[in-house]
Amino acid sequence: KQEVTQIPAALSVPEGENLVLNCSFTDSAIYNLQWFRQDPGKGLTSLLLIQSSQREQTSGRLNASLDKSSGRSTLYIAASQPGDSATYLCAGIIKAAGNKLTFGGGTRVLVKP
Amino acid sequence: EAGVAQSPRYKIIEKRQSVAFWCNPISGHATLYWYQQILGQGPKLLIQFQNNGVVDDSQLPKDRFSAERLKGVDSTLKIQPAKLEDSAVYLCASSLQGHLTETQYFGPGTRLLVL
Numbered sequence: 376k377q378e379v380t381q382i383p384a385a386l387s388v389p390e391g392e393n394l395v396l397n398c399s400f401t402d403s404a405i406y407n408l409q410w411f412r413q414d415p416g417k418g419l420t421s422l423l424l425i426q427s428s429q430r431e432q433t434s435g436r437l438n439a440s441l442d443k444s445s446g447r448s449t450l451y452i453a454a455s456q457p458g459d460s461a462t463y464l465c466a467g468i469i470k471a472a473g474n475k476l477t478f479g480g481g482t483r484v485l486v487k488p
Numbered sequence: 489e490a491g492v493a494q495s496p497r498y499k500i501i502e503k504r505q506s507v508a509f510w511c512n513p514i515s516g517h518a519t520l521y522w523y524q525q526i527l528g529q530g531p532k533l534l535i536q537f538q539n540n541g542v543v544d545d546s547q548l549p550k551d552r553f554s555a556e557r558l559k560g561v562d563s564t565l566k567i568q569p570a571k572l573e574d575s576a577v578y579l580c581a582s583s584l585q586g587h588l589t590e591t592q593y594f595g596p597g598t599r600l601l602v603l
Contacts, residue, residue: 379530406588418492418579419531419594426589464530468588475544476521476592478530 378402378472381465381479389487394452396482398465403443406468410439410450413462413481422463423450455486490514492595494580500601506568509598512561513582519543521592522555522565523579531579537563538586567600575602 380399388394398408407426411419423432423439425448431440436453448467452459466478493512501507513520518539523531534553536543540560548555552571557563567574577599581592 409591411594416599418494418596419581421591421593424591466530473544473546474588475533475536478532480528480530 378469378477379465379467379479381463381482383482384480385483385485387485387487388455390455390457392455394450394455394459394484394486396450396452396463396465396484398448398450398479400446400448400467400469400477402469402471403446404470405441405443406470406474408439408441408448408465408467409476410437410448411464411466413464415461419464457486457488460484460486492580492582492593494578494595494598496598497596498599498601500603501570502603503572504569506566507570507600508564508566509578509580509600511563511565511580511595513563513580514593517582517584517593518560519583519586519590520557520563521581521583522563523581523594525577525579525597527576534565536586543586570600570602572602575600 409424410422425441438451462481462483464481520537522534525531534548535545535555537557555565577597579597580595583590583592
């Protein structure tokens with residue numbers, strides 16, 4: 376059973392458009408949810424961490440929301456740039472997954488100039 | 489502040505050979521994690537250390553994988569013998585105390601190709 380899901384697996388948008396990335400999780404007993412960026416051949420860069428008591432976090436052009444009741448998190452990237460092209464992964468510390476950091480499969484984003 | 493260091497960055501071996509990866513966490517971080525990321529998937533936790541003790545190794549294939557963190561600082565992950573399906577990126581991460589609310593910081597990973 377997939378505890379964390381990201382749909383779509385890939386997304387392409389023109390430069391300047393807002394990006395909306397979705398993450399779903401199966402258990403409302405979640406301690407936190409984290410969004411990461413991964414560039415090809417590189418490790419993971421933490422973007423935003425939302426604790427279970429929070430509804431959203433913001434950093435620059437990035438905004439992430441957390442809705443435990445619906446089992447969803449959304450990452451918004453405003454005014455996308457070609458440099459935003461990367462794979463975005465969400466991961467949660469979820470009770471149903473044994474309190475391990477459990478990742479979705481990622482959404483591969485391409486921002487076209 | 490230096491990040492999580494890993495070496496080597498790339499490794500190519502033939503099946504049935506052995507291989508070892510090294511990780512040095514952020515200074516002062518008590519908790520160290522090893523993850524396996526197969527192409528096109530999210531990382532999966534293999535093992536978690538708290539100082540030099542194992543907290544969780546439930547997803548570590550113990551017939552071929554082993555890991556140690558003898559002095560509670562750097563760690564080594566070994567595969568012996570390697571199989572084709574072990575081809576993946578092996579990521580090391582660390583956090584301050586391993587509390588469920590903490591951020592995990594990831595290293596650049598070691599990309600393994602088993603032929």
